[in-house]
Amino acid sequence: MDIKDLLRPTIKALKPYSSARDEFQGATDNMVFLDANENPFENGVNRYPDPLQRELKSLWSELKGVSVENIMFGNGSDEVLDLIYRAFCEPNQDNVITLPPTYGMYEVLANLNAIVIKKVNLDNNFQPKVDEILSTVDKNSKLLFICSPNNPSGNSFYSEAITRLVSEFKGIVVIDEAYIDFSKEESWVSRLNNFPNLIVTQTVSKAYAMAGIRLGICYASAEIISVLNAIKPPYNINELTQKKALELLNVKGLAEKQITDILLEREKLIDALKSIDFISKIYPTDANFVLVKVDDANKRYNQLIEKGIVIRNRTTQPGCENTLRLTVGTADENEILVKAFLLISKS
Incomplete structure (x- = not known):
């Protein structure tokens, strides 16, 4: 060529x-x-x-x-x-x-x-x-x-x-x-x-x-x-x-440490999401985000917005009906997200 x-x-x-x-x-x-x-x-x-x-x-x-x-x-x-x-x-x-x-x-x-x-x-x-x-x-x-x-x-x-x-x-x-x-x-x-x-x-x-x-x-x-x-x-x-x-x-080890922290938090987040009843599927991920399938993506997206949490609604994309994309945040941010999901699932 x-x-x-x-x-x-x-x-x-x-x-x-x-x-x-x-x-x-x-x-x-x-x-x-x-x-x-x-x-x-x-x-x-x-x-x-x-x-x-x-x-x-x-x-x-x-x-x-x-x-x-x-x-x-x-x-x-x-x-x-x-x-x-x-x-x-x-x-x-x-x-x-x-x-x-x-x-x-x-x-x-x-x-x-x-x-x-x-x-x-x-x-x-x-x-x-x-x-x-x-x-x-x-x-x-x-x-x-x-x-x-x-x-x-x-x-x-x-x-x-x-x-x-x-x-x-x-x-x-x-x-x-x-x-x-x-x-x-x-x-x-x-x-x-x-x-x-x-x-x-x-x-x-x-x-x-x-x-x-x-x-x-x-x-x-x-x-x-x-x-x-x-x-x-x-x-x-x-x-x-x-x-x-x-x-x-030039800050030695900075990126490596942050990547390690994000990967650890990703696994903890995935484990926590398994207990959310309206999440029917957690897709495998090699990224710093997790795609999940829910019962009603538009509804759940808006409920999170009301609680001050912004995620990405991907339901309009091919093969992604009723999916939400969740960026892996800090431990505190992920805890806030999971607690919001638990509150929503109980309401």
């Missing part, structure tokens, strides 16, 4: 914008910068940020054991996904495939980019129907989105199914691993070298407790990363985001 054959013609012919910080990359000590029309009065944010986030990327590369040339950062994972659309999908011509129920932004971005979206619903166990997916593909199918662990169901997809899809799909396969840190499954990042058409996305929003800074991660071949770097906005990751990410990532 030649990735260049999948790119839009306009992207292949694109001459990337060269910012001031792109053009000068030498030593910065004792240099006077008069190249970017910045305000010269120092306050910590008067200069443009590093357009390639070199310091942050180096740290992330070390933490994850992935080469810098295989990493790109986005302003949240949503920017990464949008850039993938822009690179590979010709508006009003190409199509992408999604597997509902799944993350809603895949469809939103398809609509924004004037791309046809083909949907192949997951089976009753929230697993991909591989044969049906592959039979849906046509010559204009450019992207296949796989969310594993899946949102909103929480389960991971079978490795054998993903392997077959990545091997047989003739376009780009995007595996969204926003919740991978809560799973025992191995990240597909370790298999980038085996599949030139594979892109893996992750985020610091969940396991790393940095949803507020908007930082998404893209892993792919150096060839794909170079294309995405060429079309991204020049300063897409602001200085404050880079500094905060560096600060928190």
